[in-house]
Amino acid sequence: MEKEMLHEHEILVIGGGLSGLRASVEALRGGKDVAVLSKVHPLRSHSVAAQGGINAALGNTPDRGEDHWEDHAFDTVKGSDYLADQDAVDILCKKAPEAVIELEHMGTVFSRFDNGKIAQRPFGGAGFPRTCYAADRTGHNLLHTLYEQSISGKIKFYDEYFVTSLIKENGTCVGCTALDVREGTLHAFSGNVILATGGFGRIYNRSTNALINTGDGAFLAYDVGAALEDMEFIQFHPTTLYGSNILITEGARGEGAHLKNSEGERFMKDYAPDAMELAPRDIVARAIITEVNEGRGIEDEYVHLDLTHLGEEKIKERLPGIRQIAMDFAGVDPVKEPIPVQPGQHYSMGGIFVDKDCETDVPGLYAAGECSCVSVHGANRLGGNSLLETVVFGKTAGKKASEEVKDKEVNESIFMDSVEKDRELIDSIVGKKDGILYSEILKELRETMFQHFGVFREGDMMKEGLDKIKRLKEKFEDVYVGSDDKKFNQALIRTLELRNMLLISEIVAIGAIEREESRGSHYRTDFTERVDEKYLKHTVVRKGEEAPELEYSSVNLDRFEVKEREY
Amino acid sequence: MKLKIFRYDGEESHYDEFEVPHEPGQTVLDALFYIQENLDDSLSFRYSCRGAVCGSCAMLINKVPRLACRTQVKTLVEGEDSAEIKHYPALDKGDEIPERAVLVEPLPHLPVEKDLIVDQDKFFEYYRDVEPMLKTEGEAPQKEYEMSPKEVNELEEYTNCILCAACFGACPVDGENEDYRGPAALAKLYRFHIDPRDNEDRLELADHEDGWWACEFHTNCQKVCPKNVPPNIAIGKARSQLQKEDE
Numbered sequence: 001m002e003k004e005m006l007h008e009h010e011i012l013v014i015g016g017g018l019s020g021l022r023a024s025v026e027a028l029r030g031g032k033d034v035a036v037l038s039k040v041h042p043l044r045s046h047s048v049a050a051q052g053g054i055n056a057a058l059g060n061t062p063d064r065g066e067d068h069w070e071d072h073a074f075d076t077v078k079g080s081d082y083l084a085d086q087d088a089v090d091i092l093c094k095k096a097p098e099a100v101i102e103l104e105h106m107g108t109v110f111s112r113f114d115n116g117k118i119a120q121r122p123f124g125g126a127g128f129p130r131t132c133y134a135a136d137r138t139g140h141n142l143l144h145t146l147y148e149q150s151i152s153g154k155i156k157f158y159d160e161y162f163v164t165s166l167i168k169e170n171g172t173c174v175g176c177t178a179l180d181v182r183e184g185t186l187h188a189f190s191g192n193v194i195l196a197t198g199g200f201g202r203i204y205n206r207s208t209n210a211l212i213n214t215g216d217g218a219f220l221a222y223d224v225g226a227a228l229e230d231m232e233f234i235q236f237h238p239t240t241l242y243g244s245n246i247l248i249t250e251g252a253r254g255e256g257a258h259l260k261n262s263e264g265e266r267f268m269k270d271y272a273p274d275a276m277e278l279a280p281r282d283i284v285a286r287a288i289i290t291e292v293n294e295g296r297g298i299e300d301e302y303v304h305l306d307l308t309h310l311g312e313e314k315i316k317e318r319l320p321g322i323r324q325i326a327m328d329f330a331g332v333d334p335v336k337e338p339i340p341v342q343p344g345q346h347y348s349m350g351g352i353f354v355d356k357d358c359e360t361d362v363p364g365l366y367a368a369g370e371c372s373c374v375s376v377h378g379a380n381r382l383g384g385n386s387l388l389e390t391v392v393f394g395k396t397a398g399k400k401a402s403e404e405v406k407d408k409e410v411n412e413s414i415f416m417d418s419v420e421k422d423r424e425l426i427d428s429i430v431g432k433k434d435g436i437l438y439s440e441i442l443k444e445l446r447e448t449m450f451q452h453f454g455v456f457r458e459g460d461m462m463k464e465g466l467d468k469i470k471r472l473k474e475k476f477e478d479v480y481v482g483s484d485d486k487k488f489n490q491a492l493i494r495t496l497e498l499r500n501m502l503l504i505s506e507i508v509a510i511g512a513i514e515r516e517e518s519r520g521s522h523y524r525t526d527f528t529e530r531v532d533e534k535y536l537k538h539t540v541v542r543k544g545e546e547a548p549e550l551e552y553s554s555v556n557l558d559r560f561e562v563k564e565r566e567y
Numbered sequence: 568m569k570l571k572i573f574r575y576d577g578e579e580s581h582y583d584e585f586e587v588p589h590e591p592g593q594t595v596l597d598a599l600f601y602i603q604e605n606l607d608d609s610l611s612f613r614y615s616c617r618g619a620v621c622g623s624c625a626m627l628i629n630k631v632p633r634l635a636c637r638t639q640v641k642t643l644v645e646g647e648d649s650a651e652i653k654h655y656p657a658l659d660k661g662d663e664i665p666e667r668a669v670l671v672e673p674l675p676h677l678p679v680e681k682d683l684i685v686d687q688d689k690f691f692e693y694y695r696d697v698e699p700m701l702k703t704e705g706e707a708p709q710k711e712y713e714m715s716p717k718e719v720n721e722l723e724e725y726t727n728c729i730l731c732a733a734c735f736g737a738c739p740v741d742g743e744n745e746d747y748r749g750p751a752a753l754a755k756l757y758r759f760h761i762d763p764r765d766n767e768d769r770l771e772l773a774d775h776e777d778g779w780w781a782c783e784f785h786t787n788c789q790k791v792c793p794k795n796v797p798p799n800i801a802i803g804k805a806r807s808q809l810q811k812e813d814e
Contacts, residue, residue, distance in 0.1 A: 041687070043730055044615040044623045104711040107701030107762070109722045116713030134726075140620055141726060148700040182680065210616040243592050246618040321620075328619060328637045329592070439604035483609030487577055488681045491608035 005187045006415055009035040009156065010405045011398070012176060012191040014163050014217060016042025018139070018390035019369025019397070020196030021146040026398025027194075028153045032405060035156040035189065037163055037178055039212065039493070042147055046198050046210040047390065050139025051249035051321060052123065053131035054103075054391075055384035056096035060117040061129045069093040070559075071127060076385060077560050079125040079280050080378025081520035082536060083230070085556040088356055092376045092385070092392055099391045100132050108145040110134050111318075121254045121318075123383045125280035125567070131384040136249050136321040139387060158189075162493055163216065164422040166193060166224045166365065169414050173224060173364035177418045179426070181493060184486030186423055188415035192364050192401045195221060195352060196394065199370040200504045204345035204454075205446035208240050208247040217371035219500035221352040222507070226360040228541045229373040229553075230350035231504070232511030233521050235381055236455050237346030238284035242302040244329045245344040248322055250383040252307060253277040255318050259288070260304045260338065261296040267303075275567035282380045282521045283567060285343040289455050292342070304338035343455055347386060349377040349521065350511075353540060358397035364404070368397035375538065375555075379520020429495055435480035438495040441472050445498075448472070449505055453512055458525045466509040473502050507548055511539040514550055532562060568640050569668035570598055572610070573661065575679050582662055583607070589641070595628055595669060596635040599683075612683040619793055622731030626683050627672040630658045632736040632791045635671070643669050652787045655739035674736035690732045693748045697756035697772055704766040712764045725758035725801065727794040734788035734798060746777040750788035750798030753779065757801035770805050779805050 011027040013020045016038035027034045036042065059067035072093040077084050104110055104118065111119040111133050123131040134141035151157075161178040167188070168174065175190040200215025201207040222228055238259075239248040253259070259277050261267045271287040272279035279287075288303050297303060307315055307322075312335045315323055319334075326332045326339050351373040358366045358374065368374075369390045376389055452465025476499065481491045517531040518524050537552035568589045571582050585606055587598045596617055603610045613623040617636045624635040629643050631650045642648055644667050657675035664670045677685040703712075734750040735741055741749050753773055760769035773779050779802055788798045 040613075040615050040621075040623065044613075044621040046616065046621075048729075049616050049618060049620050101711055105701075105703070105707045107764070109714075109719055109726050109762075110711070112714050112716050112719050114716060116715055118711050135723065137620075137727065140729065144726070144730075145701075151695055152698075152700045210618075210621065212615050244617070325618065437604070437608065439608075481608060485576065485609055485611075485681070488611040488684055489609075490603065490611050 005185070005419070006410070006412060007035065007187060007189045008410055009033045009189065009191040011035070011194065011401055012037060012189050013194045013196055014176065015045070015196035015198060015371070016157070017045030017047035017196060017198055017369065018143055018146060018387065019394035020194070021143070021150050022391045022394030023194050023196060023368055023398035023401070024155050025146065025149050025153070026395045027402045028155055030399065030402035032402045035158060035191065036150070037158045037161045037176070037189065039160065039162045039181065039216070041159045042157070043143060045143065046213050047139050047143045049210060049247065050387050051136045051247060052251035052254065053121065053133035053138045053384045054100060054142070054387040055123070055126070055130045055382070056100040056132055056388065057093065057128070057130055058097055058100065058118060058120060058132065060113060060120050062113060062115065064129065067128045067130060069096065072096065072130060074560055075126045076376065076382055078565055079380055079382040081380055081530065081565055082562045083375070083378030083519060083538070083555060085375040086559045087556045088374045088376050090559065091356060092388060095392045096388055099388065103142060103145060103391065106145050106149050108134065108141050121251060122278060123254050124250050124278045124284070125382045126384070131251070131254065133251065136251055136319050142387060161187070162496065163220060164496065165418055166220050167414060167418045168224050168362070169411055171363065173362050175415060177422050181488060184489060186419045188419050190410045190415065192405055193366065194397045194401050195365070195367040195371050196369050196397070197371045199348035200501065201345045201348065203445060203501045203505045203508070204449045206240070206245045206450055207345040208237055208245055209345065214497040214501050215504040216497065216500050217367065218352055219503050221360060221362070221365065221367065222503065222543055224362055224365070225543055226362045226365060227353040228350065228507055229353040229375065229538050230511070231507045231541065232515055232539060233349035233379050234345060234453070234508065235281055235347035235349060235521050236285040236343040238281055238288055238343050239305050239341040240344035240346070241325065241330055242340035242342050246325055246329055247346070248305060248325070248339060248341055249319070250281070252305060252319055252322055255314065256310055257305050257307045259284070260306055261291045262298045263296060267291050267296070272567040279567040280380055280382065282523070285455055286523060288343055298340065302340045302342040305341045306338040307334040308336065308338065347381055349373070349379065349381055357400045358393055359400060366397045366401045368393040379522060426492065429479060430481050430484050430489070430492060432480035435478040436475055438479055438481070438491065438498045441475050441479065442498050445469070445472050445501060445505060449508070453508055456523055456525055457512055459513065462509060462513045466506070466513060469502065469505050469509055473506070476502055507541050510548055510550055511541065515539065536562065568598065568644055569665065570602070571662065571665055571668055571670050572683070573672040574682050577681060593640045594636055595638045595640055595671060596624055598640055598669070599635060599671070611681045620729060622729035625674050625731040625733040625736065627674055627736065629664050629670050632674055632733040634731060634733070634793050637793060640669055650790070652737060652790050653739065653785045655742055655787070657742050674732060676736050676738070676741045677732070687732055690735050690749065690751070693752040694730065694755060696748065697752050699755045699759060701759065701762065701765055702767045703764055714763060718763055721761060722758060725754050725796060728754055728796045729794055731793065733791045733793065737787040737791040739785050739787065740781050740783055744777065744781060747781045748773060748778055754796055754798035754801045757805055760805070770809055774809055779809065
């Protein structure tokens with residue numbers, strides 16, 4: 001390795017979405033030398049697509065009185081089907097108001113009430129209108145704001161660098177290696193590592209996620225011995241656009257949209273008579289699939305999300321992005337006709353195990369945001385809590401990783417070895433003359449995950465799914481890339497992503513099979529009840545000698561009593 | 568469906584033609600993925616959200632800069648494309664649009680790196696030059712700065728920009744004057760200028776011949792913008808304000 005291929009920093013943030021940028025800004029404030037590595041330009045990160053909003057008990061809604069962070073915490077814990085760690089939820093909800101105000105002070109243009117305060121709308125599973133928003137482009141506004149903040153300082157950006165491995169020295173994470181996608185060269189980086197790589201939704205064929213959400217961070221962490229937690233809990237968003245599965249925000253229902261089956265009935269009355277369309281996402285998603293399965297879907301595929309009664313003015317003001325999406329991608333103007341929607345994968349509740357300080361169980365390695373599991377979402381995340389998690393825990397990760405920067409010599413040979421190892425891997429994939437293309441395996445994997453580990457799950461079906469995943473892993477041994485281009489070899493990147501996705505899928509499968517109960521998003525037709533005595537526990541999976549090893553760990557239940565979940 | 572695609576490997580360029588099976592609702596981005604996954608895995612193009620929010624996939628499609636992910640193949644092939652922009656020299660380079668086919672080329676006015684990928688460094692350099700970050704004076708309030716819904720509405724017109732650079736590739740002035748900051752950067756500058764929280768005197772930052780004064784109001788920027796951002800209006804307002812200050 002040439003000397004210039006080793007880049008020394010104090011903090012390496014992997015991922016340039018909201019969590020990564022918030023962590024970077026915090027580390028910069030702590031006076032650290034910060035670098036951000038992202039496989040895309042940071043503004044192309046999936047955070048940009050978040051629509052509905054960010055929760056905080058500001059109590060801004062006129063005539064509704066005060067809101068309290070404890071109520072926000074209760075809604076979050078109940079929504080999680082009691083699997084969230086209540087001490088972590090405390091932090092999330094207590095810090096929410098200051099986090100939102102801070103974003104506003106940084107420049108985010110939130111929507112406003114007439115009195116000039118940040119507007120808040122009702123969201124699913126919440127007992128109060130608590131979701132702050134910027135029309136239906138909240139993620140876009142927040143990401144641009146944080147990017148503006150991060151370029152105003154001395155953060156070094158490595159855009160379009162795909163991280164291939166983490167590097168450990170005596171049990172501590174000391175850096176990473178990455179492929180410069182533009183040039184096709186491998187580089188090594190030293191520093192404390194914060195993973196902020198987002199979720200892994202693209203292991204499913206129907207997903208709202210950006211195409212880049214392939215679980216890279218979870219793979220990297222697992223590979224160096226960090227634990228993954230609650231990976232079987234996958235959120236299916238009830239309302240994704242039929243066809244492309246682009247998200248149609250819960251904010252639409254928050255503003256009063258109705259869900260209707262082929263008979264024109266508001267069927268949520270049969271599933272959640274009080275909360276109706278604003279029941280939590282797991283409940284609404286199951287209701288829609290049940291309607292379709294029982295013959296009350298439209299074209300046996302979808303139901304209608306009806307906004308027409310809201311009127312043109314309200315739709316244009318509050319949901320302009322949704323209207324544009326419906327027109328561009330389904331040829332439907334929601335002012336005039338209902339939007340065809342179906343459930344699709346949306347969020348990964350599980351992720352890299354971290355404590356309240358965002359530390360993984362590998363020293364020197366931290367994680368925040370969707371790639372991590374501090375466990376504030378448990379078995380089902382409430383809408384508006386993911387953006388909140390990115391900024392609250394992104395900040396924590398940046399602070400903690402900065403505090404633990406140690407002054408020490410970089411052992412070059414370890415970095416050189418890691419680069420060599422990754423070079424060999426890449427050469428072995430690119431150098432092959434024939435074999436199986438990544439696209440073939442990927443297509444099968446995504447179909448398998450949706451069929452076998454979807455909204456409704458069942459033991460034998462899942463075991464069959466796991467066998468399929470294992471066969472696909474074997475097939476991957478013969479994967480090859482036809483193009484030997486150095487520059488922008490996207491087939492190579494997508495093949496490396498597939499390697500990550502295959503492992504993640506296996507861990508989702510193992511966790512789902514072992515958990516013989518129904519809780520939140522994990523619903524089993526063969527075990528329809530929640531079983532607290534045995535499974536009010538986190539699933540923890542680590543790399544074993546030969547196969548992944550699973551165990552359970554306790555849930556923090558400090559604040560609220562565990563109850564049945566009714567809406 | 569036939570797609571004719573510009574190819575460049577860092578040394579030489581040519582066009583390749585591909586036949587892609589039609590699917591309902593197929594976008595140009597879907598078609599590019601079909602090619603990459605089934606016909607030629609060396610084809611390179613940027614992508615991420617596939618939902619017209621991330622700004623990765625702006626390219627020249629049938630001689631109009633637009634996002635590949637929100638452009639339907641069928642509309643183009645059947646000649647129902649209604650996009651009309653003012654003609655400019657960059658559109659005369661390269662091949663003509665074939666009959667009943669889609670011509671896909673990289674965004675003009677930025678150096679091509681590979682196939683449909685352009686080097687956006689200059690675009691983002693101009694963006695950084697306008698110092699796009701809120702600058703306030705004095706103690707911040709305990710709570711949010713208050714703002715009226717009307718002020719927010721005006722700001723939203725500009726905060727909606729996704730920095731895809733379609734306007735940069737569509738602006739005739741950017742084709743002629745490589746120092747022109749371009750529509751997106753100027754719209755961003757104007758966004759901070761009208762932000763009631765911001766205390767900086769912003770307009771002077773682009774009060775020069777490569778800033779506000781270079782625009783010739785062709786309005787291609789607004790026409791190609793996937794988010795309907797109107798840089799031309801921002802530039803017009805900035806100019807008249809500067810003129811008033813001079814008087």
